[in-house]
Amino acid sequence: MKHVICALFLSLCSLPLLANPLPAQPHVYVEGSAEIEAEPDVMTFSLSIQALNMDLAKAKADVDQRSRLLIETSKKFGIKTNDIATTALNIRPEYDYRDRERVLTGNLVSRQVDITLRDLKKYPDMMKALVDAKITETINTTLSLSNKQDLENKAQVAAMADAKARAERLAKSQGKALGEPWSISEFNTRGNERWQLVPSRQLMGSSSNKVMMEMRAADSSEPFEPGVIKLTAQVFVVYLVK
Template sequence: MKIHNRFWLSALFSAAALVAVNTMASPLPQQPHVYVEGSAELEVEPDMMVFSLSIQTVDMDLAKAKADVDARSRLLIDASKKFGIKANDIATTALNIRPEYEYKDGLRVLTGNNVSRQVDINLRDLKKYPEMMKALVDAKISETINTTLTVSDKKAIEEKVQNAAMDDAKARAGRLAKSQGQSLGAPWSISEFNNRGNERWELRPNRELMGSSAVMKADAMSLQRASGEPFEPGVMKITAQVYVVYLLK
């Protein structure tokens, strides 16, 4: 009798575990529902340019290399402030110091100490872009200048486009339900992640701000472009997708 009871309890627990696993494996409800993807796209005008510069020097004398990077960092900050850029729009990283080697006759030989720092500058007045780029090129602060157009209030724009994507999802679900003689109920789940198939494990939010960026080499050609070429920021596109499960009435 005890053996039968143990077998019955074991089977009961196994069945319960199987139901739990199946329930966890499916992100969808067991009752009638409609699963839709809502999407939206907005075009916005960029209002900020981010300049990214890597300031670095390689020298056998570590103190000399550090002094050079510090001096060019101060020059960059001073040049930026002339364009009305505030301190909170200038971000500098700590110094990165590492030795550099090369192999000669099978032996690793120290060739110098690489000292570098990354500096990011937010330019909020895009009309000043050509003059600022020219000033940075003339100052020879960095060999490469990366620029990226963006928006200053990205969070508010993301919220706006996500709300639009939700409106699109509800409209799609309503049309599908009506085509089958059903009415739409309350949302059962709302997600930025695609829960269909193996994609649910990727957990990548489906929202993106797409714009343009450029890399300028600090040479004569770049100087000519920066000072003489018209600058038009154009527009950026921000997209969002949401995945919503609505119950059917």
């Protein structure tokens, strides 16, 4: 029993050493960061098609008819089939309260359709066509990047270069030479919060935000500037010094 207690005591004493993310020898701990701006080249239209009717069959027929119209309209702009995603129908009864009694007001049938536009030059004309077709009352649009992964990788490499440059400056200021990297991480391991790690990568910019667009009389010549999306990356590197 004494051996078990002793072994447990030694194990507990060694935990801080095992948990320490920094080396025992001289080192420099730096954070490198980088930011890349890119113009979005993909837009996703999200439309919710709904119909409310006491006759369930009529409500479904209305949603189906407008769904077909939406798909046909999209294909006129060169949208491929694999860039059109439709959800299954959602059907539920709708109620209202009258004189403290719940009264059925109809059956709500709905479906969401997401359309990916890969040529932003077609956006004004496509938006006008969708509005003129009166398929739905609202349209959500989201701008994104077709090469997002490549740009994230590029930002990460740039962040690593920034970390090395920072470390070299710090080491040189103390008359030291920079050695090999001891650890490289996307996470900040300096604090006790290391069990709640979240990668320090972000996709920011007004172009990346979802925007609700109210239906209105659309003009194909409406001004449209996609802006830029900022991709940021951070790395945390421990370099040995010599």
